[in-house]
Amino acid sequence: MSQSADLVTSSSVLQDRHSILKFTDVIKKYSSERGSIVALNGISLDVKEGEFLTIVGPSGCGKSTLLNILVGLETPSAGAVVLDGANTVDRKAVGYVMQNDNLYPWRTLRENVEFPLELRNIPAAERRRISARYLEKVHLADFADAYPYELSGGMRQRGNIIRALCFSPRILVMDEPFGPLDAQTRLLLQNLLLGLWAEEKKTVLFITHDLHEAIALGDRLVVLTARPGRIKSSHPIDIPRPRNIRHLHENAAYRALLSKVGDELAEEIQVQAGVH
Amino acid sequence: MSIEAIDLPMAKKTEAPALSYRSKVGLTRLALVLVVFGFWEFASGSLFSTFWISKPSLIAAYIFKWIFYGDFFYQLSFTFGSMIAGFTLGTVLGLLAGVVLSRSQFASDVLDPFLVAINGIPRVALAPLFVVWFGIDMLPKIILVFTLVFFVIFYNTYAGIKSVDRRFTDLAFVMGANANELFRKVILPASLPHIFLGIKLSIPYALIGAIIGEFVASSAGLGWKIQMETSLYNTTGTMAGLIVMMFIVVAMNSMLAVMERQLLRWQPTSRFATAQSQ
Numbered sequence: 420m421s422q423s424a425d426l427v428t429s430s431s432v433l434q435d436r437h438s439i440l441k442f443t444d445v446i447k448k449y450s451s452e453r454g455s456i457v458a459l460n461g462i463s464l465d466v467k468e469g470e471f472l473t474i475v476g477p478s479g480c481g482k483s484t485l486l487n488i489l490v491g492l493e494t495p496s497a498g499a500v501v502l503d504g505a506n507t508v509d510r511k512a513v514g515y516v517m518q519n520d521n522l523y524p525w526r527t528l529r530e531n532v533e534f535p536l537e538l539r540n541i542p543a544a545e546r547r548r549i550s551a552r553y554l555e556k557v558h559l560a561d562f563a564d565a566y567p568y569e570l571s572g573g574m575r576q577r578g579n580i581i582r583a584l585c586f587s588p589r590i591l592v593m594d595e596p597f598g599p600l601d602a603q604t605r606l607l608l609q610n611l612l613l614g615l616w617a618e619e620k621k622t623v624l625f626i627t628h629d630l631h632e633a634i635a636l637g638d639r640l641v642v643l644t645a646r647p648g649r650i651k652s653s654h655p656i657d658i659p660r661p662r663n664i665r666h667l668h669e670n671a672a673y674r675a676l677l678s679k680v681g682d683e684l685a686e687e688i689q690v691q692a693g694v695h
Numbered sequence: 696m697s698i699e700a701i702d703l704p705m706a707k708k709t710e711a712p713a714l715s716y717r718s719k720v721g722l723t724r725l726a727l728v729l730v731v732f733g734f735w736e737f738a739s740g741s742l743f744s745t746f747w748i749s750k751p752s753l754i755a756a757y758i759f760k761w762i763f764y765g766d767f768f769y770q771l772s773f774t775f776g777s778m779i780a781g782f783t784l785g786t787v788l789g790l791l792a793g794v795v796l797s798r799s800q801f802a803s804d805v806l807d808p809f810l811v812a813i814n815g816i817p818r819v820a821l822a823p824l825f826v827v828w829f830g831i832d833m834l835p836k837i838i839l840v841f842t843l844v845f846f847v848i849f850y851n852t853y854a855g856i857k858s859v860d861r862r863f864t865d866l867a868f869v870m871g872a873n874a875n876e877l878f879r880k881v882i883l884p885a886s887l888p889h890i891f892l893g894i895k896l897s898i899p900y901a902l903i904g905a906i907i908g909e910f911v912a913s914s915a916g917l918g919w920k921i922q923m924e925t926s927l928y929n930t931t932g933t934m935a936g937l938i939v940m941m942f943i944v945v946a947m948n949s950m951l952a953v954m955e956r957q958l959l960r961w962q963p964t965s966r967f968a969t970a971q972s973q
Contacts, residue, residue, distance in 0.1 A: 490869045511871035521862050525884040525961045535870045537880070568963035 439622050440466040440489075440590060445498035447484050458484045460647035461498070466590075471616060471623045473633035475684060476643030477691035482626045483518075485648070486594050489624070490515050503589060511539065514583030514621075518595040520575045522567040528578050529554065529563040535586040553581040556618075557611060573604035580612065590622045597632065609636060609664050617661065630684055634676050635664045642683050645691035652683060749931040757935045767939075773916040774905050775943060777833045781840025782901040786894060789845045793852025793890075803853070814846045818904060822911040836908030836916070843904045847897040848890075855889025856882055888962065891955050898947050902940060 447459040458481040466472050476482050487493040489500055490513050502508045514535075522531045532550040541549070554560045557577040567575055576596060583591055597605045613636065616623060627633050633640050634656055642651040657672050667673045732751045739750040761767045796803040818839055825835035859882050867881045909918030917936050924932030 492865055492869065510869055513869065515866070515869045517862065517866065519862060521866055523863065523881070523884070524963075525887070525959075527961075534867075534880070538867075538871050538876060566961045566963075568961070 436467040436469060438465050439468040439470075439503060440464075440624070441499075441501045442485070442489075443499045443501070445485070445488060445495045445500065447481065447488065447493065448496045457647035459488075459495075460649050462648065462650060464641065464650065466622060466624060469620050469622055471625065471636060471638045472641065473625045473627060473637035473639070474641045474643060475627060475630055475633045475680070476648065477645050477684070477688040478628055479691055480643045480646050480687070481648035482628075482643060483594055486515075486592055486624070486626060489513070489592060511586075512589040514586070514588035514591045516576075516579050516583045516591070516593040516596045518598050520567075520572060520579065520599070522575050522578050522582075524567050527564050527566055528559060528570065528574075531567070531578055532582045532585055535582060539586055541586075549585050553585045556615065557581055571604075572600055573608060576600065576608060577611065580608075580615070584615065584619060584621070588621070590624060593623065593625045595627050596625075597629075598627075605632075606664060612636065613660075613662065613664070630677060630681055634658075634673055634680070635662065635667050640676070640680065642680060642687070645687045651687065652680075654680060746928070747930060749934045753931045754934045754938065757931050758938070761935060770915060770917050770920050771939065773833065774836075774902075774909065774918060777836035777908065777916070778840055778901045778905040778943075780833070781837040781904060782844050782897065784837070785841045785844025785897065785901075786848050788841075789848025789893070790852050790890065792845070792849045793856065796849075797853050797856035810846070810849075818843055819907055819911075822907050825908070826912040831912045831914060836905050836913075839908045840901045840904035843900040844897040847900055848893045851889050851893025851896070852886065855886030855893075858889070859885040888959060891951075891959065895948065895951055895955075898951070899944055902944055906940070 442462050442464040445459055445462040446457070449456045449458060462485060464472075474482060474485070484493060488495050489502075489508060491508055491510050499506060500508055502512060522528070523534065526534065529547075529550050532553060533546045536546040536549060551560065551563070554563050557580070559574060559577055559581075562570060562574060567578075570578070580593075580596065583593075597608055600608065609632065625633070625636060637656050640654045640656055642653075643649065644651045654676060656676065658667070658670055735748070736751045739745045739748050745753070758767075796806065821842065822835070822839055825838055829835040829838060863881050863885055864877060867877050872880065905916070906918035906921075909916040910922055913919040917940060921933050921936035924930075924936065
């Protein structure tokens, strides 16, 4: 638990904010005939309003399980998830961007973005206005009527992001959203996401296996252990915003955190892979 | 974002080459028809006796006479009518059954062996029974067509709904869809390609059902006509009946293809687009 110098940075400002999301001793066990597997072993996590929290961990450590519990796709074996003080997480309060490109192929880009708005019974004219505004923000206005197969991977993922944002969710949850993209597109989308985040002031829970990305984007970084997943460490990221991701490697705090957390992560990856 | 706009795979597809490809396919098809019919015309009377295989020119003349001076439309409407009625009934009920059983694991587990058993009955064997039950008018043919179409549509709808990608339904759930919205806005559109395949596959079955019904006992229809002409050794009349049937199936398929292009225009590969990119 590192606590760095008393700089006026994003992370120290956050300490005054109230908590929006709280995981308390979340445990997830999967039982089958061959025995039971513990995927998550007592996760406690407190996310502040407006915080950009990134989570890294070796693959297979239960990162996605944690998110699935949050959004209601899985139930915890023990423990609680509290969003906005409510014990049952309201699905309509969460925007979820999955790892795989997941636009509905039978809907145009615009219709995809408007899907959550339809589910909230927002009138067509209003939906149209909102989707147009968000498509504009991510430079996709010209492709509003294109079907997903007509779009590139980066465009589709931009569509996924604004679909999860356009209905003003309380929290934006992202599960390795840039994983399958090429390096240049990734960088473009990371910058775009930071821009959107600065405008919208959303709380973001961002899972990745890419440490560079986790440090570049987040206010705070949480490292998970190898399975059964526990929280290994939590690090505030004291890099001033706005950040230019392409030049972050020139920042000393970025480099220090990268090498420190990099070692921690490497340890866990070795454990997960069975190399001791 | 201009960089991305360039590597965009096929958003800006030009129409011109697709059209020329289309006409190339069309012309080749026409040539194929001309070659086959030309050979038939030549072979009949020289390589084979016209008595056995008739002749395209004779058949064309026969159809012309049949249409303008004969009972063509009466026979056609009898067969086409029972085919369409049975097809519609089978499609509607097949869809309904597919939807209901895909929603209830219990019902589908209970009914599965019975459906397999009933679908296993050769319809030819049922046809005489339907004559006993429903007479020799259109009703037994309609029911025979129904028993064939129903299962094709049912199984395709069922498979379509069952194979909807988990990601799609999960995401709708996370976004707050209720069961009704999940079905209408995700499951149904996602399984539409399967359902359409079922409808397309069932058209030849519909015709088979109608014709078998007429073979077994009838007083009218294209099947009855073919059987009568064959029994008189009039191969020209038989061939004429067969060619009219082929036209029915092709016409219905083209109508469906137009509908499919409209409803499934979100699918990435039209037949022409894939053929071209290879």
